[in-house]
Amino acid sequence: MSAPVIPIATDRPMLVADTATMLRRRVRHLRRYLSLTIMLIAQPIVFLLLFVFVFGATMGAGLAGPGGGRDAYLAFITPAVLLMTVASVALGTAIGVATDMTEGIVARFRTMAIARSSVLTGHVAGAFVQTAAGLAVVLGVALLLGFRSDAGPLAWLGVAGMLALLTLALTWLTVALGLAAGSVETASNTPMFLVLLPFLGSGFVPVESMPAGLRWFAEYQPFTPVIDTLRGLLGVGDTAGLGTDAALAVGWCVVVTAACVLWSRRLYESRSSS
Structure with missing residues (x-):
């Protein structure tokens, strides 16, 4: 006999409190599976490390001429590596969501008087904590390798805002992918394209150097607009098109977030009620 379903609280104060509870649960999981x-x-x-020390000297010379080198290439790829950090942490979110859906914990939550969506928002909040820690570590490594930026406080605030929007978009995308996956193994593989896309964009080489078809995709x-926006804000790239790149980057993040929130809610309702 299935467990009775207690009516779920849906008011905003309850959602905030339950999200905080789910966030603590998520943080404990992060500590347990460090x-x-x-x-x-x-x-x-x-x-x-690979691209700076193996390809840096050659790629840097190609970017900035004879005066370029590893430092020039480090400045060029650091925004792309920050983006990859967000994407990499998002993979873990898909795994966490799929684990919850396949191990029966959601069925237990259905018997409790909690806001139904707090299970998902808790994962999103936990991803923000994990992403912030990851970005701090990766940026620290880049600074140790010699990365420097003349960006002022407002520019750095813009970088933080852009990365936060990207985190929101990719996290909700991987939440949806985790819900759509039939197993944890599938959830760990499906979002891998997020790590590969920077290589097929402006992340590691200028798009002008690519063949016509690949250049169009890039x-x-x-x-690509997210990476170019980060470069423009950090002052390590061409700032002439910063406004256009920023508008495109924000637009993409908003569209992906909105679509994936709706997709995630539909998947969660259908799977948790079955």
Whole structure:
């Protein structure tokens, strides 16, 4: 006999309180499975070290001429690596959501007087905490390697805002992918394209250097305006098109967030009621 379903609280104060409870649960999971967090944060650091020390001298010379080098290439790729950090942590969110959906914990939550959506918003809030820690670590490594920026406080605030919007968009996307996955293994593989997209954009080489077909894709995919916006704000790229890039980047983030929130709610209602 299935457990009785207690009416779910839906008022905003209850949602905030329940989200805070789910956030604490998520943070405890992060502490318990610290190796996963370390792996997700280590991945962009490995890419940063690999590209700077293996390809940096050659790529830097190609970017800035004979006077360029590893420092020039480090400045060029740091925004892309920050984006990859957000994407990498988002992979862990998909795994966490899929774990909840496959291990029966959601069925237990259905018997409690909690805001139904707090299960998802708790994962999103936890992802923000994990992403902030990951970005701090990766940026610290970049600074140790020699990354420098002349950006002022307002520009850095813009960088933080852009990364927050990106985190919101990618987290809700991976929440939806985790809900759509039939298993934890599927959830761990489906979002992998998020880590690959920076390589098919302006993340590691200028899009002007790509063949025509690939260049078209690189110019119009969502990550390119985000990376170019971060570069413009940090003062390590061409700032002439910063306004256009920022508008496109914010637009992409808003559209992805809105679509994935609706998708996630529909998937969650259908799966938790079955």
